[in-house]
Amino acid sequence: MPAPDSRALRHKVAIVGAAETDTVGLLPNHSMLHLHAESAFNALDDAGLTLADVDGLATAGPSPVQLSEYLGIAPTWIDGTSVGGGSFLIHVGHAVAAIAAGYASVVLITHGESGRSRVGVVGAGGGAGGNQTPGGQFEAPFGVFGPPSTFSIPIVRHMKRFGTTEEQFAAVAVATRAWAVKNPRALMRAPITVEDVLNSRLVAWPLHLLNCCVVTDGGGALVLVGEDRARDFPKKPVWVLGRGEAGAHSNISQMRDFTQWTHGIAAGENAFHMADIDRSAIDHAMFYDAFTHTPVYALEALGFVKPGEGGPFMAEMHTAPGGDFPMNTNGGGLSYTHTGMYGMFAIQESVAQLRGEAGERQIRDAKIGIVHAPGGFFASVSTLILGNE
Amino acid sequence: MAYNKPLPAPTPETQEYWDGLKRHELRIQRCRDCSRHYFYPRPFCPHCYSRNVEWTTVSGKGKLHTFVINYRPARGFESDVPYVIAIVELDEGARMMTNLINVQPDPQHVTADMPVEIVYDDVTPEVTLPKFQPARR
Ligand SMILES: [Zn+2]
Numbered sequence: 001m002p003a004p005d006s007r008a009l010r011h012k013v014a015i016v017g018a019a020e021t022d023t024v025g026l027l028p029n030h031s032m033l034h035l036h037a038e039s040a041f042n043a044l045d046d047a048g049l050t051l052a053d054v055d056g057l058a059t060a061g062p063s064p065v066q067l068s069e070y071l072g073i074a075p076t077w078i079d080g081t082s083v084g085g086g087s088f089l090i091h092v093g094h095a096v097a098a099i100a101a102g103y104a105s106v107v108l109i110t111h112g113e114s115g116r117s118r119v120g121v122v123g124a125g126g127g128a129g130g131n132q133t134p135g136g137q138f139e140a141p142f143g144v145f146g147p148p149s150t151f152s153i154p155i156v157r158h159m160k161r162f163g164t165t166e167e168q169f170a171a172v173a174v175a176t177r178a179w180a181v182k183n184p185r186a187l188m189r190a191p192i193t194v195e196d197v198l199n200s201r202l203v204a205w206p207l208h209l210l211n212c213c214v215v216t217d218g219g220g221a222l223v224l225v226g227e228d229r230a231r232d233f234p235k236k237p238v239w240v241l242g243r244g245e246a247g248a249h250s251n252i253s254q255m256r257d258f259t260q261w262t263h264g265i266a267a268g269e270n271a272f273h274m275a276d277i278d279r280s281a282i283d284h285a286m287f288y289d290a291f292t293h294t295p296v297y298a299l300e301a302l303g304f305v306k307p308g309e310g311g312p313f314m315a316e317m318h319t320a321p322g323g324d325f326p327m328n329t330n331g332g333g334l335s336y337t338h339t340g341m342y343g344m345f346a347i348q349e350s351v352a353q354l355r356g357e358a359g360e361r362q363i364r365d366a367k368i369g370i371v372h373a374p375g376g377f378f379a380s381v382s383t384l385i386l387g388n389e
Numbered sequence: 390m391a392y393n394k395p396l397p398a399p400t401p402e403t404q405e406y407w408d409g410l411k412r413h414e415l416r417i418q419r420c421r422d423c424s425r426h427y428f429y430p431r432p433f434c435p436h437c438y439s440r441n442v443e444w445t446t447v448s449g450k451g452k453l454h455t456f457v458i459n460y461r462p463a464r465g466f467e468s469d470v471p472y473v474i475a476i477v478e479l480d481e482g483a484r485m486m487t488n489l490i491n492v493q494p495d496p497q498h499v500t501a502d503m504p505v506e507i508v509y510d511d512v513t514p515e516v517t518l519p520k521f522q523p524a525r526r
Contacts (some may be wrong), residue, residue, distance in 0.1 A: 128396070132397075134398075134429055136398065136488060137397035137398070137399070137400075137403060138485065139399070141518050143474060143488065145466075148461060149457060149459045153455055155455075202460045203460055204458065204459045205457060205489065253484065253485060254429075258476070285441070
């Protein structure tokens, strides 16, 4: 079978509306669906459109029909791919194909999650399911308890194979916090040190509290249209240049190789092939950081460093303000916000940087950004390459 | 005190595995075409996709492949913290999640690739869980 080739869809669809909820953090007066709606209204306002213009809807968490009902719309293209926090990146890739195919002309992608306040939670929301599922039979009896005890399982193997250290993982939290200092919306803004991370309380060794993302409420939304209309909106279009997605396991015990994100490599290769650019063309990176090791695995899977070099690279602070590989410039899931499915916020920051709207944390002349996210515990994976020219 | 931790419920394709544990035998499947063992049970080989597979009794010996020492307990595990959630690679090649027990839950004593062996933990009259401990020399 020949390898798939999506290069014809490069630069065919653009993000013309992008916005988050008015505030993020602690929002006990917003239900989950309200967070979706506020995000949708803000992103449509950003594009100068209304819900009446939307004919395509994608979301994860609630299903697209639950959200259609709440918004009062009847879209003629829907995508409910819900495979964890990176689902929204996958929606963008699917929307590119849908718009290019003529299935939809204005696609709205929304995220909203009452991750901290747990108000009006709708939808599946993850979990192992019943005790007859593979997770229920082969993981739950051993006391796994949410992402800190499952997402963390691969770390020790990475340390064993490559000599990666706790200090190197801690450096990710330090560099990311340094970006959050520059983001007035970030939840955690006090600078931290490697020692602070290592001295924070143990969650699931080798994870300490400061190796873990924050837990918040919030949302975000995107509006996408085709090339024919993309230049007719108030903001400069942000083009989808490349996309990749993959899925392999659901339960962490079934991850094929605990030292590398093998299907993450495949997603990245597809995205770079479609975008038809080299790694060196990337100006800005958003690597979903549920925990400090996730961006290390992303960096290696995407080929920015060789396998095993992610830890030393992070310790050298290339990703911090002033470094030559600016990453997670909003302060990431670690310090900015993490509602549960953070991928939407990673896309939002990439768009903000490519629009020149990132304020004190703006990367000068950013032209091409990459966004890469897991869903579940390295289970699904998705990559987007975005550009402003 | 009643056992209040999550319990598995077998499905038809996993029944033999759980029945084996009750007899204190570790029964997993092996592919007759590519000769590889695999876990968890299913009626085909996830490596080469052959449906020509068989049940085998394996040694219960292996190595600690990776692990965490967990401090935030799942329901029922409150008095166990910290406890080791482990992935063991059996000598036959398949990997499974388990708890490493009879060891100090400390990175000084729990290390990747340490040899381990199965302990059959009869947690209820119906269910035996496969736990592992450091191998006796
Ligand atoms: Zn086979």
